[in-house]
Amino acid sequence: MAGIIKFRNMPIMQRCVWNHVNKMSRNISTKKTSDNATTTTAPPVCKDEKNWVSYGFDYNSHKEDTNVHNASFFFSVTLCLVFGGFAWAYAPDTHLRDWAQREAFLELRRREKAGLKPIDPNFIDPKLMKLPSDAEICNIETII
Structure with a gap:
């Protein structure tokens, strides 16, 4: 500015x-003056x-x-x-961090009341997932 x-x-x-x-x-x-003084x-x-x-x-x-x-x-x-x-x-929460945290607490409370584990290891039913066999996997290069 x-x-x-x-x-x-x-x-x-x-x-x-x-x-x-x-x-x-x-x-x-450097100009010459009558009294030789510099200005x-x-x-x-x-x-x-x-x-x-x-x-x-x-x-x-x-x-x-x-x-x-x-x-x-x-x-x-x-x-x-x-x-x-x-x-x-004082700007509003544009990334909805507060909302996500409140939802997580509500979901934990619901799972505790139902007698379930806080996080289910089988989030997706294993019967619904189609995984490749071990023979198909061993020939593929794994890049980490």
């Missing part, structure tokens, strides 16, 4: 890293406050920088983390 807002005010040619680093560096002028060009200074340090969204306007900083933190922290966490915590 912050990167998108930051790139909003930059021309396409300034988006590369080298131009961004050069923009932040202090350049020394330096400083990065843009805020016109609003004397000792203002930018959040990194806008280097020229204190008001724009503060507004974008507050908006990005509001959207990222309040909306995404707080309301997103609330929605995730």
Whole structure:
């Protein structure tokens, strides 16, 4: 979010890293002056406050920088983390895990009252299943 807002005010040619680093560096002028003094060009200074340090969204306007900083933190922290966490915590059970656990307890209680084992080893009646003979099985390669 912050990167998108930051790139909003930059021309396409300034988006590369080298131009961004050069923009932040202090350049020394080499032109000759009458008193042989060198002049330096400083990065843009805020016109609003004397000792203002930018959040990194806008280097020229204190008001724009503060507004974008507050908006990005509001959207990222309040909306995404707080309301997103609330929605995730109180979302309905889409995989029906609670329902499956309740059904399992009800089925166990029914089997206990009927005097049956909790899990029947013959879930499917063996008379209904058609299994291959041992002679047919021994020639087949088993891959585990």
